Amino acid sequence: MLEIRNLHVSVGDRKILQGLTLSVKAGEVAAIMGPNGTGKSTLSYVISGREGYDITEGEVLLDGENILALEPHERAAKGVFLAFQYPVEIPGVATMTFLKAAMNAQRRARGEEELATPDFMKRVKDAAASLGVSQDMLRRPLNSGFSGGEKKRMDILQMALLQPKLGILDETDSGLDIDALRVVADGVNALRAPERAFVVITHYQRLLEYIKPDTVHVMAKGRIQRSGGPELALELEKHGYQEYLAEEAA
């Protein structure tokens, strides 16, 4: 489903991704772990199409199609969803208005009818109830004044409503209390499906106890250094990233 080949990305004259290759199959949950500043968030931004990054080499294929030339909204319409490490507040926009616009934009792009308001309301209410998003949060402007954990829940709510093909979660666990971590993980697990894939970026094995990954990838120095199964996350927890950061033998 997602094939990243030899991706090189710079910001200004700073090289961030340096030949990153990663393949995630449909139905798979892939975890990416790696030290601070190694380019994990950059990778998620580049996949979702945020501007400001120079892609100097390589390709990102979604179901065989190179998506690097597409606008962010076109990628979203194809089913790419990114839950940010730091969700943005949008003070002037009512949460419900935003959710409806996002859902209908995606439905239009898929050639589906827009949702009638009662149907939309029902979907939001059901998803909000299962994710512990209060009616009060739904009434406020998007993310504004939400606590860190509330923003993350709102992100997962958006994901549940949009039913993406590829969900990218950038440190969705940071700042969550234990109950919220469960809620978020349950939300992701409920969305797991043979036709859907997830890339979960995390620093902690703890999240992976709730969202069991199929594959674990160690990212360091702008590249995937090693791939394995869930046992790799346990090994990292024990030994850290030292061996991946050492200079290559000359």
Ligand SMILES: Nc1ncnc2c1ncn2[C@@H]1O[C@H](COP(=O)(O)OP(=O)(O)OP(=O)(O)O)[C@@H](O)[C@H]1O
């Ligand atoms: N717009 C930018 N301008 C300059 N440097 C940038 C920019 N975006 C990212 N970087 C640098 O690129 C490197 C990778 O950043 P990135 O946020 O992708 O790391 P990360 O792996 O997500 O780290 P963390 O685990 O702390 O979230 C960092 O050194 C960062 O300072």
Ligand SMILES: [Mg+2]
């Ligand atoms: Mg990051």
